[in-house]
Structure formats: C-alpha cells, structure tokens
Amino acid sequence: MKKKRVSIKDIAKHLNVSVTTVSFVLNGKAKEKRISEEVTNKILDYVKKINYKPNQLAQSLRTGQSKILVLMVEDISNYFFSKLARVFEDLAYEKGYKVLFCSNENSDKKSIELIDLFNERQVDGFIIIPSAGIENKIKSLQQQNIPVVLLDRFFEGMEIGYVGIDNRYASRQGIDHLNMNGFNSPAFVSIDVQQTQMLGRLEGYQEAAKEYSFKEKKLLLPYNLKSNEQGREILKKFFNENPELDSILFATNYLTQLGLEVLKNDFPEKIHQLGIITFDDNALFSICTPAITAICQPIENMAKETMNILFQLINKPTQSTGFQNKILKTSLEVRESTKALIERV
Amino acid sequence: MKKKRVSIKDIAKHLNVSVTTVSFVLNGKAKEKRISEEVTNKILDYVKKINYKPNQLAQSLRTGQSKILVLMVEDISNYFFSKLARVFEDLAYEKGYKVLFCSNENSDKKSIELIDLFNERQVDGFIIIPSAGIENKIKSLQQQNIPVVLLDRFFEGMEIGYVGIDNRYASRQGIDHLNMNGFNSPAFVSIDVQQTQMLGRLEGYQEAAKEYSFKEKKLLLPYNLKSNEQGREILKKFFNENPELDSILFATNYLTQLGLEVLKNDFPEKIHQLGIITFDDNALFSICTPAITAICQPIENMAKETMNILFQLINKPTQSTGFQNKILKTSLEVRESTKALIERV
DNA sequence: TAATTTAGCTAAAACGTTTTATTATGTGCA
DNA sequence: TGCACATAATAAAACGTTTTAGCTAAATTA
Numbered sequence: 001m002k003k004k005r006v007s008i009k010d011i012a013k014h015l016n017v018s019v020t021t022v023s024f025v026l027n028g029k030a031k032e033k034r035i036s037e038e039v040t041n042k043i044l045d046y047v048k049k050i051n052y053k054p055n056q057l058a059q060s061l062r063t064g065q066s067k068i069l070v071l072m073v074e075d076i077s078n079y080f081f082s083k084l085a086r087v088f089e090d091l092a093y094e095k096g097y098k099v100l101f102c103s104n105e106n107s108d109k110k111s112i113e114l115i116d117l118f119n120e121r122q123v124d125g126f127i128i129i130p131s132a133g134i135e136n137k138i139k140s141l142q143q144q145n146i147p148v149v150l151l152d153r154f155f156e157g158m159e160i161g162y163v164g165i166d167n168r169y170a171s172r173q174g175i176d177h178l179n180m181n182g183f184n185s186p187a188f189v190s191i192d193v194q195q196t197q198m199l200g201r202l203e204g205y206q207e208a209a210k211e212y213s214f215k216e217k218k219l220l221l222p223y224n225l226k227s228n229e230q231g232r233e234i235l236k237k238f239f240n241e242n243p244e245l246d247s248i249l250f251a252t253n254y255l256t257q258l259g260l261e262v263l264k265n266d267f268p269e270k271i272h273q274l275g276i277i278t279f280d281d282n283a284l285f286s287i288c289t290p291a292i293t294a295i296c297q298p299i300e301n302m303a304k305e306t307m308n309i310l311f312q313l314i315n316k317p318t319q320s321t322g323f324q325n326k327i328l329k330t331s332l333e334v335r336e337s338t339k340a341l342i343e344r345v
Numbered sequence: 346m347k348k349k350r351v352s353i354k355d356i357a358k359h360l361n362v363s364v365t366t367v368s369f370v371l372n373g374k375a376k377e378k379r380i381s382e383e384v385t386n387k388i389l390d391y392v393k394k395i396n397y398k399p400n401q402l403a404q405s406l407r408t409g410q411s412k413i414l415v416l417m418v419e420d421i422s423n424y425f426f427s428k429l430a431r432v433f434e435d436l437a438y439e440k441g442y443k444v445l446f447c448s449n450e451n452s453d454k455k456s457i458e459l460i461d462l463f464n465e466r467q468v469d470g471f472i473i474i475p476s477a478g479i480e481n482k483i484k485s486l487q488q489q490n491i492p493v494v495l496l497d498r499f500f501e502g503m504e505i506g507y508v509g510i511d512n513r514y515a516s517r518q519g520i521d522h523l524n525m526n527g528f529n530s531p532a533f534v535s536i537d538v539q540q541t542q543m544l545g546r547l548e549g550y551q552e553a554a555k556e557y558s559f560k561e562k563k564l565l566l567p568y569n570l571k572s573n574e575q576g577r578e579i580l581k582k583f584f585n586e587n588p589e590l591d592s593i594l595f596a597t598n599y600l601t602q603l604g605l606e607v608l609k610n611d612f613p614e615k616i617h618q619l620g621i622i623t624f625d626d627n628a629l630f631s632i633c634t635p636a637i638t639a640i641c642q643p644i645e646n647m648a649k650e651t652m653n654i655l656f657q658l659i660n661k662p663t664q665s666t667g668f669q670n671k672i673l674k675t676s677l678e679v680r681e682s683t684k685a686l687i688e689r690v
Numbered sequence: 691t692a693a694t695t696t697a698g699c700t701a702a703a704a705c706g707t708t709t710t711a712t713t714a715t716g717t718g719c720a
Numbered sequence: 721t722g723c724a725c726a727t728a729a730t731a732a733a734a735c736g737t738t739t740t741a742g743c744t745a746a747a748t749t750a
Contacts (some may be wrong), residue, residue: 058706082427287605289634403736
C-alpha cells in the first residue's frame with residue numbers, strides 16, 4: 001500500500017491558503033501575482049520543511065511538457081552510441097530534461113514501433129539516428145510539430161535539423177594518410193546500405209581512388225548480417241581473394257572488430273603488414289597490436305550541436321522557416337596500424 | 346502551435362456515447378461492464394480508424410503507474426553497463442515498461458540527486474548499481490514502498506532484493522586457472538573501495554594466496570581517480586617495483602584497459618610473458634595481442650533475474666516478507682593471455 | 691400486478707497540477 | 721459620498737484519463 005504523497009492541496013489546507021496561492025509561490029510568480037511576502041515565506045518555509053516535491057506527471061499533463069527527450073540509436077551497447085548517450089545525458093540534465101534511450105537495431109519496423117510508443121508518451125523531442133526507411137515516419141512527427149533532430153545520417157533532400165560529420169572528407173583524409181605512408185592499394189570495407197553517412201564514406205574513398213589512380217576494391221557486407229560468424233566468413237573470403245591489398249579502411253567500428261578477429265585468427269602475419277584505419281575510435285583500439293589508427297568523430301560536439309538545434313525547436317512556438325544543419329570535422333588518431341612498413345618493429 | 350490530439354472525449358462525442366463507455370471498451374472491460382457488442386465494435390472500429398492513442402500521462406496520473414523504470418549504473422558508456430542496459434531495455438519493453446538510464450559516476454552525491462529526481466517523477470521501480478555511501482537513500486526508497494533491486498553490489502546486512510555474481514569464487518577460479526598454467530606469483534589490481542563486489546574479488550585472491558602459498562601483492566588504486574594519466578602512473582610504478590610478478594588479475598574492465606596501455610607502452614616484452622586475466626569481457630579483448638582471458642559475468646541472466654525480482658515487488662500490493670537474492674556464476678573465457686609460457690608463440 | 695433482477699449505459703469524482711477569471715478589501719481622490 | 725484603482729487572495733476550469741456509484745428500461749420472478 002503506497003503512502004499518499006503530500007500534494008499542493010494538503011499544503012494549502014495546512015496553511016489556510018488556497019491551492020492557487022501555493023502554486024503561484026512555488027512557480028516563482030509570487031511578486032507577479034501579488035502574493036504578500038508574509039504568505040510567500042510561510043509557504044516556502046513549510047514546503048522546504050516537509051520537503052515537498054511536485055508531482056511531475058500532473059505538471060506534465062497540465063502543461064503538455066513531459067521534460068523527457070528520446071535518443072534513438074542503433075544499439076546502445078555499441079561504444080559510439082553509448083558514449084553519445086553519456087554526453088546527451090549530461091546535457092539534458094543540465095536543462096532539466098531526462099533522456100529515454102532506445103535501440104532500433106537499424107530496423108525500420110522497430111524504429112517505427114519505438115517512435116509510436118514514445119509519441120504516445122508525449123515526449124518533448126526526439127534525437128534520432130535513423131534506420132534507412134523511416135523517412136515518412138519522421139515526416140509525420142514533423143507534421144505533428146514534434147521537435148526532431150537527426151544525427152549521424154539523414155535523408156537526402158529532407159527539410160530537417162541534422163548533425164553529422166563530413167564523411168566524404170573523413171574517408172578521404174584516411175586514404176590520404178595511408179597513401180602518405182606508402183599504402184597505395186587500399187580496400188574499403190563497409191555495409192551495403194544507401195544511408196548518407198555510408199555513401200559519404202564511400203565517396204571519399206572513390207574520390208581518392210581517382211586521384212591516386214589505384215583500383216577500387218570494395219567489400220560491402222549485407223545490411224542485416226545474420227551473425228558475426230557470417231560476417232567473418234565474408235571477410236575471410238575477401239582477404240583470401242584479394243592478396244594484393246596493402247591496406248583497409250573499415251567504415252564502422254563494428255566491421256573493424258570483425259575484420260581484426262579474422263585477421264588475427266587467419267592471417268596472423270598480414271595483420272602486421274596491412275595498413276588499417278577504422279571509423280569511430282574506441283579506447284581499446286589503442287591496446288590492440290598493432291594499435292589501430294582511427295577516424296574520430298567529435299562526439300561531445302556533435303551532442304552539443306544537436307541539443308542546440310533541438311532546444312531551438314522546443315522553444316519555438318511555431319515551426320519557423322529553415323532547418324539547421326551542422327557538419328563537423330573529424331580528427332585522425334594516428335597509431336601503429338598505419339605506420340609505414342619500414343618504420344615498424 | 347501544437348495540434349490538439351484527439352481524446353476520449355472527442356471519440357465519445359463523435360459516437361454519441363459516454364466517455365466512460367469508451368474507456369471501458371478501450372480497457373477491455375466491455376463484457377465485464379456489459380457494453381453491448383454493437384457499441385463495443387462501433388468504438389473499436391472508430392478508434393482503429395483514427396488511430397487513437399491514449400495519453401499516457403493522463404493514464405499515469407490517474408492510475409499512479411508511470412510504466413517507467415530507472416536503471417542507474419556507474420557510466421553508461423562503459424561496455425559492461427551499456428550491455429546490461431541493452432538487455433534491460435528489451436526485457437522492460439516486453440512488459441510494457443520503458444527504461445530511463447542514468448550514470449552516477451560512482452558518486453554518492455550524484456546518485457542521491459538522481460534518485461530524488463526520478464522519485465519526483467513517480468517511476469515505478471529502480472534498478473541500482475549503488476555507489477558506496479547511499480545505503481540510507483535506498484532505505485528511504487524502501488520506506489516509501491518504492492520497488493528497488495540492487496545489482497552487481499549490495500550493502501552487507503541490508504534487507505533488499507539483490508542480484509550479483511559469486512565474486513569470491515570468480516576471482517578464485519581466475520587464480521586457479523593461472524596457477525594451472527604455471528603462473529604462481531599473481532598480483533591483484535583493484536580499486537580501494539569497500540564495496541561488496543570488490544571485497545569478494547579480493548577475498549577470492551587472498552584465499553588462493555593461502556592455498557597456493559604465494560605472497561599477496563595487491564595494488565589498490567584510489568576510489569576516484571583524477572585522470573587516466575594518474576592511473577597509468579600508479580600502475581607503471583607498481584610494475585617497476587614488482588618485477589617478480591608473473592601474472593595479474595585485474596578486478597575491473599577499466600583497470601585492465603589502463604593496465605594494458607601501460608604494459609604496451611612501457612613494458613612491451615612483459616605483456617607477452619605475463620599471465621593476464623580481467624573481470625568483465627569485452628569483444629575487443631579477443632583482438633588484443635595477446636588476447637585477454639576474461640571472467641565473464643552472465644549479463645543476460647543477471648538482467649533477467651533482476652527483472653523478476655523487481656516485477657514481483659511491483660506487483661505486490663504490500664511489502665511482503667523476505668527479500669530475494671540471486672548469486673550467479675561467472676564463466677572463464679580462456680584466451681592467449683593465460684597460456685602457459687612454453688605454449689606461446 | 692408488483693417487486694426484483696439484469697442489461698446497458700452514464701454522470702461525476704478523482705488524480706495533482708496550472709491558469710484564467712473573479713472577489714473582497716482597502717486606499718486615494720474629486 | 722461615490723468612483724477608480726491597487727492589493728491580496730481565491731474559486732473553478734482545465735489537462736485526459738479511470739473508476740465508483742447510479743440510473744433507466746426491459747426482463748424475470750413471485
């Protein structure tokens with residue numbers, strides 16, 4: 001049996017004032033609403049004494065603001081996303097918001113279910129790392145005038161707030177770096193999906209291929225891998241069939257992990273000769289052997305910019321013209337895996 | 346300007362029935378409340394047609410159930426915790442609950458702030474990985490009859506639901522394994538804190554020290570490290586001062602990471618000679634060189650058991666007698682880092 | 691026929707706030 | 721005296737549900 005919590009009504013009764021008065025005082029409108037200092041203090045003192053906390057559900061119902069944001073990522077247990085989550089958490093709390101995290105597993109079905117679910121719950125805003133086919137669902141959020149900002153990837157031509165990195169440039173920078181260190185036959189390992197971030201990364205690679213006139217060698221793994229094992233098989237086959245490769249750019253975290261597993265198990269000599277670069281850093285990449293050079297996304301900054309855009313939408317009474325985008329620059333964390341061969345131990 | 350969402354009242358008006366009737370039908374109480382099939386279907390059809398979704402805030406306010414759980418961990422960006430979060434997420438959604446995650450950074454102050462924050466928000470239950478000094482705050486939750494289950498660590502002698510692993514045994518098993526592979530002078534690297542999980546891990550080590558009569562060699566890093574750099578300095582000093590060590594058991598994930606960084610940078614030959622075991626697995630430990638042997642916590646199971654206990658508390662009208670605990674067994678993922686020296690490449 | 695039961699539905703209170711509109715009282719001024 | 725006006729407070733509606741208690745008409749029973 002839950003004890004009933006004390007409400008404004010109880011306070012009002014106890015102090016012989018009206019509920020309205022208490023509410024005004026608690027919301028800092030005492031002066032504005034001409035509540036005498038005497039009464040104001042009486043209320044404030046008592047509230048402090050009994051440590052009263054307002055019922056946020058009731059507040060939300062009345063005001064229409066839940067003070068809850070949703071961050072939808074692919075998989076919260078992946079470091080890139082959990083690190084993002086960690087940063088968003090702090091930024092949101094600073095502004096009095098909480099964050100509900102959810103993982104869409106890059107599935108449209110799950111994404112849509114989740115969005116509906118949270119929409120029912122009147123969350124105040126969405127930060128979404130979208131799966132490939134939910135453009136319409138997101139549009140429907142916009143039509144309901146619910147603040148949404150996309151992160152990491154977006155939909156070409158869509159009018160929406162968005163924060164991401166310059167993927168083409170990042171990829172390009174990676175290949176440049178390989179080239180400078182004597183690796184001039186790099187492969188590109190990615191996922192077979194038409195999402196903007198992946199297309200950008202591919203584009204950077206292709207651009208570099210033209211400039212340095214090396215033969216493009218792409219491996220695109222299926223969008224929804226059945227298992228890690230399947231991924232490893234595909235990678236193994238690829239490495240076997242392409243012995244001429246001298247370096248690899250992995251387009252995501254997760255692929256790097258699979259690739260390194262395969263290299264370590266099946267090509268133990270090769271792992272020390274290949275140039276290896278990965279998108280998305282991870283603390284443990286620095287303790288691999290070789291330590292892996294990484295293209296680092298500015299996670300803190302991405303989160304900050306996203307929040308800025310989101311709060312502008314939240315605080316805007318009506319949808320104003322123009323959507324803000326921020327394209328941030330990555331940085332290259334150079335480690336052993338891209339050292340020129342002659343320099344290696 | 347937000348469009349007003351359609352409410353039960355609108356539906357009632359449109360169909361010429363009462364709000365009550367609509368509510369009964371929507372809650373599946375049509376038969377029980379003797380609403381005719383005709384009316385029932387009329388309502389269901391219309392609701393489906395306009396895709397009506399109830400306002401959960403109003404529901405929560407009325408029923409007193411928010412259908413939100415809180416999972417408080419040390420740091421959501423640490424893999425052990427983000428993986429836990431991922432599992433909890435799915436388990437909760439299955440039962441119609443959402444999960445708010447938060448990171449207490451192992452700080453009592455932050456923990457207490459967070460608990461208060463969520464308490465105001467009438468969440469339905471807490472899953473807490475507690476920092477060392479919040480025993481009283483947790484008791485106060487219990488006194489308010491709010492369901493709480495502790496995870497990973499608990500408070501000695503406290504009457505509370507708890508799920509964890511057999512830390513003493515896990516540690517012991519690690520040392521046994523080292524011993525069997527010819528490492529008989531193992532060190533124990535941990536954090537200087539009186540939390541149950543850490544004490545258990547230490548105990549297992551000490552027990553083994555007695556049995557195999559090796560000299561205990563513990564390094565306890567400060568509870569709140571100022572920086573990674575500070576941690577690395579301490580570890581470096583420790584390795585320098587104790588050249589006789591042939592193996593190490595790292596009591597957490599995070600320490601392993603620091604330790605491996607130091608070993609890789611400053612003791613490159615040693616990293617291949619030492620026996621190394623870590624608590625808490627991580628996919629990337631298998632691609633380190635050497636791949637690191639890990640004591641794996643059964644994360645899925647831990648989450649499942651925690652949810653079971655929590656839901657029992659939630660569904661219990663009043664606090665019943667007895668608190669449930671579950672102590673689960675870990676498993677050892679054997680990799681290169683504990684291979685006997687003669688077997689190594 | 692009158693009393694009772696049942697089927698089918700609904701009015702209104704309640705959850706705990708915020709906010710609009712209103713009241714009561716006193717004060718200054720012509 | 722009467723009017724305007726400021727001051728200090730409040731009553732009541734509203735947010736969107738759930739749920740208690742009750743109402744009406746028809747059917748059944750005595």
